Amino acid sequence: MADTLQAQLLCMSRHIRDPQANPPPPGVEARRLAVYRQLFFGNLQSMLAGSFPVLRACLGPEQWRALIEDFYAHHRCQTPLFTELAGELVDYLHARADPPGWVAELAHYEWIETVLLLSDACDPEDETTADVLNDVPMLSGLAIPLAYAWPVSQIGPGRIPPEVPQAPTRVLAYRGADLKVHFSRLAPLAHALLVSLQEQRCSGRDHLAALAQRAGVEETQIEPQGRALLNALRAQGVVIALAG
Incomplete structure:
Protein backbone atom coordinates (compact mmCIF):
# COMPACT_ATOMS: atom_id res chain seq x y z
CA MET A 1 0.00 0.00 0.00
CA PRO A 100 23.70 35.36 -22.06
CA GLY A 101 26.38 35.80 -19.40
CA TRP A 102 24.76 38.91 -17.96
CA VAL A 103 21.73 36.86 -16.85
CA ALA A 104 23.63 34.75 -14.31
CA GLU A 105 25.70 37.69 -13.11
CA LEU A 106 22.71 39.98 -12.68
CA ALA A 107 20.90 37.24 -10.77
CA HIS A 108 23.90 36.84 -8.45
CA TYR A 109 24.10 40.61 -7.94
CA GLU A 110 20.42 40.78 -6.94
CA TRP A 111 20.68 37.66 -4.75
CA ILE A 112 23.53 39.15 -2.69
CA GLU A 113 21.08 41.69 -1.28
CA THR A 114 18.92 38.85 0.08
CA VAL A 115 21.99 37.09 1.49
CA LEU A 116 23.04 40.16 3.44
CA LEU A 117 19.52 41.05 4.60
CA LEU A 118 19.07 37.56 6.07
CA SER A 119 22.61 37.16 7.39
CA ASP A 120 23.03 36.57 11.12
CA ALA A 121 26.79 37.22 11.02
CA CYS A 122 28.09 38.76 14.21
CA ASP A 123 31.32 40.76 14.05
CA PRO A 124 33.77 41.21 16.92
CA GLU A 125 33.79 44.68 18.43
CA ASP A 126 36.17 47.15 16.83
CA GLU A 127 39.09 47.87 19.16
CA THR A 128 39.38 51.65 19.08
CA THR A 129 43.06 51.62 20.08
CA ALA A 130 44.00 49.35 17.18
CA ASP A 131 45.75 50.80 14.15
CA VAL A 132 44.71 49.70 10.66
CA LEU A 133 48.31 49.33 9.47
CA ASN A 134 50.17 47.93 12.45
CA ASP A 135 47.35 45.82 13.84
CA VAL A 136 44.85 43.48 12.17
CA PRO A 137 42.04 44.86 10.02
CA MET A 138 39.33 42.37 9.11
CA LEU A 139 36.39 42.49 6.75
CA SER A 140 32.95 42.59 8.35
CA GLY A 141 30.85 39.46 7.89
CA LEU A 142 28.17 41.80 6.51
CA ALA A 143 30.37 43.05 3.67
CA ILE A 144 31.18 41.26 0.40
CA PRO A 145 33.56 42.46 -2.33
CA LEU A 146 32.28 41.39 -5.76
CA ALA A 147 33.61 41.40 -9.31
CA TYR A 148 31.56 40.87 -12.48
CA ALA A 149 32.42 40.76 -16.17
CA TRP A 150 29.16 42.60 -16.95
CA PRO A 151 28.18 46.04 -15.55
CA VAL A 152 25.43 44.55 -13.39
CA SER A 153 24.79 47.74 -11.44
CA GLN A 154 23.80 49.53 -14.66
CA ILE A 155 21.78 46.81 -16.40
CA GLY A 156 18.03 47.32 -16.69
CA PRO A 157 15.22 47.03 -19.25
CA GLY A 158 16.56 48.53 -22.47
CA ARG A 159 20.03 48.96 -20.91
CA ILE A 160 21.78 45.68 -21.71
CA PRO A 161 25.28 46.03 -23.23
CA PRO A 162 25.72 44.16 -26.52
CA GLU A 163 29.06 42.70 -25.37
CA VAL A 164 31.22 42.29 -22.29
CA PRO A 165 33.10 45.52 -21.45
CA GLN A 166 36.89 45.41 -21.29
CA ALA A 167 37.01 46.39 -17.61
CA PRO A 168 35.21 44.35 -14.95
CA THR A 169 32.68 45.86 -12.58
CA ARG A 170 33.93 45.79 -8.98
CA VAL A 171 31.37 46.34 -6.26
CA LEU A 172 31.18 46.37 -2.47
CA ALA A 173 27.90 45.14 -0.98
CA TYR A 174 27.38 45.68 2.74
CA ARG A 175 24.61 45.89 5.30
CA GLY A 176 24.85 49.11 7.21
CA ALA A 177 23.81 50.11 10.72
CA ASP A 178 20.48 51.19 9.19
CA LEU A 179 19.88 47.47 8.37
CA LYS A 180 19.75 48.30 4.66
CA VAL A 181 22.01 46.80 2.00
CA HIS A 182 24.20 49.30 0.17
CA PHE A 183 26.21 48.88 -3.02
CA SER A 184 29.18 51.01 -4.05
CA ARG A 185 31.65 50.80 -6.91
CA LEU A 186 35.22 49.89 -6.03
CA ALA A 187 38.51 50.94 -7.58
CA PRO A 188 40.90 48.06 -8.39
CA LEU A 189 43.10 48.70 -5.33
CA ALA A 190 40.11 48.88 -2.98
CA HIS A 191 38.68 45.63 -4.35
CA ALA A 192 42.03 43.82 -4.14
CA LEU A 193 42.52 45.02 -0.56
CA LEU A 194 39.06 43.88 0.55
CA VAL A 195 39.53 40.48 -1.08
CA SER A 196 42.87 40.19 0.73
CA LEU A 197 41.17 41.01 4.05
CA GLN A 198 38.57 38.37 3.25
CA GLU A 199 41.12 35.66 2.49
CA GLN A 200 43.74 36.07 5.20
CA ARG A 201 44.33 37.56 8.61
CA CYS A 202 47.44 39.71 9.03
CA SER A 203 48.41 43.31 9.64
CA GLY A 204 47.23 46.03 7.30
CA ARG A 205 50.85 46.72 6.42
CA ASP A 206 51.32 43.10 5.35
CA HIS A 207 48.19 43.26 3.20
CA LEU A 208 49.47 46.37 1.42
CA ALA A 209 52.97 44.92 1.02
CA ALA A 210 51.51 41.84 -0.71
CA LEU A 211 49.40 44.02 -3.01
CA ALA A 212 52.38 46.22 -3.85
CA GLN A 213 54.48 43.17 -4.70
CA ARG A 214 51.72 41.82 -6.92
CA ALA A 215 51.42 45.16 -8.71
CA GLY A 216 55.20 45.51 -9.08
CA VAL A 217 55.44 48.80 -7.16
CA GLU A 218 57.03 49.96 -3.94
CA GLU A 219 54.93 49.61 -0.79
CA THR A 220 55.45 53.31 -0.04
CA GLN A 221 53.58 54.15 -3.25
CA ILE A 222 50.31 52.64 -2.05
CA GLU A 223 50.61 52.83 1.74
CA PRO A 224 49.12 56.35 2.20
CA GLN A 225 46.18 55.54 -0.06
CA GLY A 226 45.76 52.14 1.61
CA ARG A 227 45.73 53.62 5.11
CA ALA A 228 43.16 56.24 4.12
CA LEU A 229 41.00 53.60 2.48
CA LEU A 230 41.12 51.27 5.50
CA ASN A 231 40.23 54.13 7.86
CA ALA A 232 37.33 55.22 5.65
CA LEU A 233 35.96 51.67 5.47
CA ARG A 234 36.45 51.31 9.23
CA ALA A 235 34.34 54.41 9.79
CA GLN A 236 31.59 52.76 7.74
CA GLY A 237 31.78 49.54 9.73
CA VAL A 238 32.96 47.59 6.68
CA VAL A 239 36.37 47.04 8.26
CA ILE A 240 36.98 46.18 11.91
CA ALA A 241 40.40 46.66 13.52
CA LEU A 242 41.69 44.23 16.12
CA ALA A 243 44.82 44.59 18.24
CA GLY A 244 47.57 42.43 16.81
Missing part, protein backbone atom coordinates in the same frame (compact mmCIF):
# COMPACT_ATOMS: atom_id res chain seq x y z
CA ALA A 2 2.78 2.41 0.99
CA ASP A 3 4.74 1.62 -2.17
CA THR A 4 1.66 2.26 -4.30
CA LEU A 5 0.99 5.59 -2.60
CA GLN A 6 4.62 6.64 -3.00
CA ALA A 7 4.55 5.75 -6.69
CA GLN A 8 1.38 7.77 -7.17
CA LEU A 9 2.85 10.78 -5.39
CA LEU A 10 6.06 10.61 -7.42
CA CYS A 11 4.06 10.34 -10.63
CA MET A 12 1.98 13.32 -9.62
CA SER A 13 4.96 15.45 -8.58
CA ARG A 14 6.81 14.70 -11.85
CA HIS A 15 3.74 15.65 -13.87
CA ILE A 16 3.24 18.89 -11.93
CA ARG A 17 6.91 19.81 -12.42
CA ASP A 18 6.93 19.05 -16.15
CA PRO A 19 3.57 18.03 -17.63
CA GLN A 20 4.98 17.90 -21.17
CA ALA A 21 7.52 15.19 -20.34
CA ASN A 22 5.65 13.18 -17.69
CA PRO A 23 2.22 11.50 -17.96
CA PRO A 24 -0.43 12.32 -15.34
CA PRO A 25 -1.18 9.85 -12.55
CA PRO A 26 -4.11 7.57 -13.41
CA GLY A 27 -7.50 8.40 -11.96
CA VAL A 28 -6.87 12.11 -11.30
CA GLU A 29 -8.81 14.70 -13.28
CA ALA A 30 -6.78 16.97 -15.52
CA ARG A 31 -8.64 19.94 -14.03
CA ARG A 32 -7.44 19.06 -10.53
CA LEU A 33 -3.86 18.57 -11.69
CA ALA A 34 -3.94 21.97 -13.38
CA VAL A 35 -5.05 23.54 -10.11
CA TYR A 36 -2.15 21.89 -8.24
CA ARG A 37 0.34 22.99 -10.88
CA GLN A 38 -0.90 26.56 -10.87
CA LEU A 39 -0.73 26.61 -7.07
CA PHE A 40 2.83 25.30 -6.82
CA PHE A 41 4.25 27.05 -9.88
CA GLY A 42 2.46 30.31 -9.11
CA ASN A 43 3.92 30.42 -5.59
CA LEU A 44 7.40 29.63 -6.89
CA GLN A 45 7.24 32.27 -9.60
CA SER A 46 5.92 34.87 -7.17
CA MET A 47 8.69 34.25 -4.63
CA LEU A 48 11.44 34.42 -7.23
CA ALA A 49 9.98 37.53 -8.89
CA GLY A 50 10.35 39.35 -5.58
CA SER A 51 14.02 38.38 -5.35
CA PHE A 52 14.96 39.23 -8.94
CA PRO A 53 12.88 42.26 -10.02
CA VAL A 54 15.50 43.67 -12.41
CA LEU A 55 16.21 40.33 -14.07
CA ARG A 56 12.51 39.69 -14.49
CA ALA A 57 11.97 43.12 -16.06
CA CYS A 58 14.93 42.67 -18.41
CA LEU A 59 13.78 39.27 -19.65
CA GLY A 60 10.12 40.20 -20.06
CA PRO A 61 7.07 38.08 -19.12
CA GLU A 62 7.52 35.29 -21.68
CA GLN A 63 11.25 34.69 -21.19
CA TRP A 64 10.91 34.97 -17.42
CA ARG A 65 8.12 32.38 -17.31
CA ALA A 66 10.05 30.03 -19.61
CA LEU A 67 13.12 30.37 -17.38
CA ILE A 68 11.20 29.58 -14.19
CA GLU A 69 9.37 26.69 -15.85
CA ASP A 70 12.68 25.13 -16.86
CA PHE A 71 14.11 25.73 -13.37
CA TYR A 72 11.00 24.13 -11.84
CA ALA A 73 11.17 21.14 -14.16
CA HIS A 74 14.88 20.33 -14.09
CA HIS A 75 16.62 21.80 -11.06
CA ARG A 76 16.82 19.76 -7.86
CA CYS A 77 17.08 22.06 -4.87
CA GLN A 78 19.56 21.19 -2.12
CA THR A 79 17.59 23.01 0.58
CA PRO A 80 13.96 22.92 1.76
CA LEU A 81 14.08 26.54 2.98
CA PHE A 82 12.10 29.12 1.03
CA THR A 83 14.57 31.82 2.11
CA GLU A 84 17.33 30.00 0.18
CA LEU A 85 15.29 29.47 -2.99
CA ALA A 86 16.83 32.51 -4.73
CA GLY A 87 20.30 31.01 -4.24
CA GLU A 88 19.11 27.84 -5.95
CA LEU A 89 18.09 29.86 -9.02
CA VAL A 90 21.54 31.48 -9.04
CA ASP A 91 23.19 28.03 -8.98
CA TYR A 92 20.89 26.85 -11.77
CA LEU A 93 21.75 29.84 -13.97
CA HIS A 94 25.50 29.43 -13.46
CA ALA A 95 25.20 25.76 -14.44
CA ARG A 96 23.41 26.58 -17.70
CA ALA A 97 25.44 27.53 -20.75
CA ASP A 98 22.72 28.98 -22.97
CA PRO A 99 21.56 32.28 -21.38
Whole structure:
Protein backbone atom coordinates (compact mmCIF):
# COMPACT_ATOMS: atom_id res chain seq x y z
CA MET A 1 0.00 0.00 0.00
CA ALA A 2 2.78 2.41 0.99
CA ASP A 3 4.74 1.62 -2.17
CA THR A 4 1.66 2.26 -4.30
CA LEU A 5 0.99 5.59 -2.60
CA GLN A 6 4.62 6.64 -3.00
CA ALA A 7 4.55 5.75 -6.69
CA GLN A 8 1.38 7.77 -7.17
CA LEU A 9 2.85 10.78 -5.39
CA LEU A 10 6.06 10.61 -7.42
CA CYS A 11 4.06 10.34 -10.63
CA MET A 12 1.98 13.32 -9.62
CA SER A 13 4.96 15.45 -8.58
CA ARG A 14 6.81 14.70 -11.85
CA HIS A 15 3.74 15.65 -13.87
CA ILE A 16 3.24 18.89 -11.93
CA ARG A 17 6.91 19.81 -12.42
CA ASP A 18 6.93 19.05 -16.15
CA PRO A 19 3.57 18.03 -17.63
CA GLN A 20 4.98 17.90 -21.17
CA ALA A 21 7.52 15.19 -20.34
CA ASN A 22 5.65 13.18 -17.69
CA PRO A 23 2.22 11.50 -17.96
CA PRO A 24 -0.43 12.32 -15.34
CA PRO A 25 -1.18 9.85 -12.55
CA PRO A 26 -4.11 7.57 -13.41
CA GLY A 27 -7.50 8.40 -11.96
CA VAL A 28 -6.87 12.11 -11.30
CA GLU A 29 -8.81 14.70 -13.28
CA ALA A 30 -6.78 16.97 -15.52
CA ARG A 31 -8.64 19.94 -14.03
CA ARG A 32 -7.44 19.06 -10.53
CA LEU A 33 -3.86 18.57 -11.69
CA ALA A 34 -3.94 21.97 -13.38
CA VAL A 35 -5.05 23.54 -10.11
CA TYR A 36 -2.15 21.89 -8.24
CA ARG A 37 0.34 22.99 -10.88
CA GLN A 38 -0.90 26.56 -10.87
CA LEU A 39 -0.73 26.61 -7.07
CA PHE A 40 2.83 25.30 -6.82
CA PHE A 41 4.25 27.05 -9.88
CA GLY A 42 2.46 30.31 -9.11
CA ASN A 43 3.92 30.42 -5.59
CA LEU A 44 7.40 29.63 -6.89
CA GLN A 45 7.24 32.27 -9.60
CA SER A 46 5.92 34.87 -7.17
CA MET A 47 8.69 34.25 -4.63
CA LEU A 48 11.44 34.42 -7.23
CA ALA A 49 9.98 37.53 -8.89
CA GLY A 50 10.35 39.35 -5.58
CA SER A 51 14.02 38.38 -5.35
CA PHE A 52 14.96 39.23 -8.94
CA PRO A 53 12.88 42.26 -10.02
CA VAL A 54 15.50 43.67 -12.41
CA LEU A 55 16.21 40.33 -14.07
CA ARG A 56 12.51 39.69 -14.49
CA ALA A 57 11.97 43.12 -16.06
CA CYS A 58 14.93 42.67 -18.41
CA LEU A 59 13.78 39.27 -19.65
CA GLY A 60 10.12 40.20 -20.06
CA PRO A 61 7.07 38.08 -19.12
CA GLU A 62 7.52 35.29 -21.68
CA GLN A 63 11.25 34.69 -21.19
CA TRP A 64 10.91 34.97 -17.42
CA ARG A 65 8.12 32.38 -17.31
CA ALA A 66 10.05 30.03 -19.61
CA LEU A 67 13.12 30.37 -17.38
CA ILE A 68 11.20 29.58 -14.19
CA GLU A 69 9.37 26.69 -15.85
CA ASP A 70 12.68 25.13 -16.86
CA PHE A 71 14.11 25.73 -13.37
CA TYR A 72 11.00 24.13 -11.84
CA ALA A 73 11.17 21.14 -14.16
CA HIS A 74 14.88 20.33 -14.09
CA HIS A 75 16.62 21.80 -11.06
CA ARG A 76 16.82 19.76 -7.86
CA CYS A 77 17.08 22.06 -4.87
CA GLN A 78 19.56 21.19 -2.12
CA THR A 79 17.59 23.01 0.58
CA PRO A 80 13.96 22.92 1.76
CA LEU A 81 14.08 26.54 2.98
CA PHE A 82 12.10 29.12 1.03
CA THR A 83 14.57 31.82 2.11
CA GLU A 84 17.33 30.00 0.18
CA LEU A 85 15.29 29.47 -2.99
CA ALA A 86 16.83 32.51 -4.73
CA GLY A 87 20.30 31.01 -4.24
CA GLU A 88 19.11 27.84 -5.95
CA LEU A 89 18.09 29.86 -9.02
CA VAL A 90 21.54 31.48 -9.04
CA ASP A 91 23.19 28.03 -8.98
CA TYR A 92 20.89 26.85 -11.77
CA LEU A 93 21.75 29.84 -13.97
CA HIS A 94 25.50 29.43 -13.46
CA ALA A 95 25.20 25.76 -14.44
CA ARG A 96 23.41 26.58 -17.70
CA ALA A 97 25.44 27.53 -20.75
CA ASP A 98 22.72 28.98 -22.97
CA PRO A 99 21.56 32.28 -21.38
CA PRO A 100 23.70 35.36 -22.06
CA GLY A 101 26.38 35.80 -19.40
CA TRP A 102 24.76 38.91 -17.96
CA VAL A 103 21.73 36.86 -16.85
CA ALA A 104 23.63 34.75 -14.31
CA GLU A 105 25.70 37.69 -13.11
CA LEU A 106 22.71 39.98 -12.68
CA ALA A 107 20.90 37.24 -10.77
CA HIS A 108 23.90 36.84 -8.45
CA TYR A 109 24.10 40.61 -7.94
CA GLU A 110 20.42 40.78 -6.94
CA TRP A 111 20.68 37.66 -4.75
CA ILE A 112 23.53 39.15 -2.69
CA GLU A 113 21.08 41.69 -1.28
CA THR A 114 18.92 38.85 0.08
CA VAL A 115 21.99 37.09 1.49
CA LEU A 116 23.04 40.16 3.44
CA LEU A 117 19.52 41.05 4.60
CA LEU A 118 19.07 37.56 6.07
CA SER A 119 22.61 37.16 7.39
CA ASP A 120 23.03 36.57 11.12
CA ALA A 121 26.79 37.22 11.02
CA CYS A 122 28.09 38.76 14.21
CA ASP A 123 31.32 40.76 14.05
CA PRO A 124 33.77 41.21 16.92
CA GLU A 125 33.79 44.68 18.43
CA ASP A 126 36.17 47.15 16.83
CA GLU A 127 39.09 47.87 19.16
CA THR A 128 39.38 51.65 19.08
CA THR A 129 43.06 51.62 20.08
CA ALA A 130 44.00 49.35 17.18
CA ASP A 131 45.75 50.80 14.15
CA VAL A 132 44.71 49.70 10.66
CA LEU A 133 48.31 49.33 9.47
CA ASN A 134 50.17 47.93 12.45
CA ASP A 135 47.35 45.82 13.84
CA VAL A 136 44.85 43.48 12.17
CA PRO A 137 42.04 44.86 10.02
CA MET A 138 39.33 42.37 9.11
CA LEU A 139 36.39 42.49 6.75
CA SER A 140 32.95 42.59 8.35
CA GLY A 141 30.85 39.46 7.89
CA LEU A 142 28.17 41.80 6.51
CA ALA A 143 30.37 43.05 3.67
CA ILE A 144 31.18 41.26 0.40
CA PRO A 145 33.56 42.46 -2.33
CA LEU A 146 32.28 41.39 -5.76
CA ALA A 147 33.61 41.40 -9.31
CA TYR A 148 31.56 40.87 -12.48
CA ALA A 149 32.42 40.76 -16.17
CA TRP A 150 29.16 42.60 -16.95
CA PRO A 151 28.18 46.04 -15.55
CA VAL A 152 25.43 44.55 -13.39
CA SER A 153 24.79 47.74 -11.44
CA GLN A 154 23.80 49.53 -14.66
CA ILE A 155 21.78 46.81 -16.40
CA GLY A 156 18.03 47.32 -16.69
CA PRO A 157 15.22 47.03 -19.25
CA GLY A 158 16.56 48.53 -22.47
CA ARG A 159 20.03 48.96 -20.91
CA ILE A 160 21.78 45.68 -21.71
CA PRO A 161 25.28 46.03 -23.23
CA PRO A 162 25.72 44.16 -26.52
CA GLU A 163 29.06 42.70 -25.37
CA VAL A 164 31.22 42.29 -22.29
CA PRO A 165 33.10 45.52 -21.45
CA GLN A 166 36.89 45.41 -21.29
CA ALA A 167 37.01 46.39 -17.61
CA PRO A 168 35.21 44.35 -14.95
CA THR A 169 32.68 45.86 -12.58
CA ARG A 170 33.93 45.79 -8.98
CA VAL A 171 31.37 46.34 -6.26
CA LEU A 172 31.18 46.37 -2.47
CA ALA A 173 27.90 45.14 -0.98
CA TYR A 174 27.38 45.68 2.74
CA ARG A 175 24.61 45.89 5.30
CA GLY A 176 24.85 49.11 7.21
CA ALA A 177 23.81 50.11 10.72
CA ASP A 178 20.48 51.19 9.19
CA LEU A 179 19.88 47.47 8.37
CA LYS A 180 19.75 48.30 4.66
CA VAL A 181 22.01 46.80 2.00
CA HIS A 182 24.20 49.30 0.17
CA PHE A 183 26.21 48.88 -3.02
CA SER A 184 29.18 51.01 -4.05
CA ARG A 185 31.65 50.80 -6.91
CA LEU A 186 35.22 49.89 -6.03
CA ALA A 187 38.51 50.94 -7.58
CA PRO A 188 40.90 48.06 -8.39
CA LEU A 189 43.10 48.70 -5.33
CA ALA A 190 40.11 48.88 -2.98
CA HIS A 191 38.68 45.63 -4.35
CA ALA A 192 42.03 43.82 -4.14
CA LEU A 193 42.52 45.02 -0.56
CA LEU A 194 39.06 43.88 0.55
CA VAL A 195 39.53 40.48 -1.08
CA SER A 196 42.87 40.19 0.73
CA LEU A 197 41.17 41.01 4.05
CA GLN A 198 38.57 38.37 3.25
CA GLU A 199 41.12 35.66 2.49
CA GLN A 200 43.74 36.07 5.20
CA ARG A 201 44.33 37.56 8.61
CA CYS A 202 47.44 39.71 9.03
CA SER A 203 48.41 43.31 9.64
CA GLY A 204 47.23 46.03 7.30
CA ARG A 205 50.85 46.72 6.42
CA ASP A 206 51.32 43.10 5.35
CA HIS A 207 48.19 43.26 3.20
CA LEU A 208 49.47 46.37 1.42
CA ALA A 209 52.97 44.92 1.02
CA ALA A 210 51.51 41.84 -0.71
CA LEU A 211 49.40 44.02 -3.01
CA ALA A 212 52.38 46.22 -3.85
CA GLN A 213 54.48 43.17 -4.70
CA ARG A 214 51.72 41.82 -6.92
CA ALA A 215 51.42 45.16 -8.71
CA GLY A 216 55.20 45.51 -9.08
CA VAL A 217 55.44 48.80 -7.16
CA GLU A 218 57.03 49.96 -3.94
CA GLU A 219 54.93 49.61 -0.79
CA THR A 220 55.45 53.31 -0.04
CA GLN A 221 53.58 54.15 -3.25
CA ILE A 222 50.31 52.64 -2.05
CA GLU A 223 50.61 52.83 1.74
CA PRO A 224 49.12 56.35 2.20
CA GLN A 225 46.18 55.54 -0.06
CA GLY A 226 45.76 52.14 1.61
CA ARG A 227 45.73 53.62 5.11
CA ALA A 228 43.16 56.24 4.12
CA LEU A 229 41.00 53.60 2.48
CA LEU A 230 41.12 51.27 5.50
CA ASN A 231 40.23 54.13 7.86
CA ALA A 232 37.33 55.22 5.65
CA LEU A 233 35.96 51.67 5.47
CA ARG A 234 36.45 51.31 9.23
CA ALA A 235 34.34 54.41 9.79
CA GLN A 236 31.59 52.76 7.74
CA GLY A 237 31.78 49.54 9.73
CA VAL A 238 32.96 47.59 6.68
CA VAL A 239 36.37 47.04 8.26
CA ILE A 240 36.98 46.18 11.91
CA ALA A 241 40.40 46.66 13.52
CA LEU A 242 41.69 44.23 16.12
CA ALA A 243 44.82 44.59 18.24
CA GLY A 244 47.57 42.43 16.81
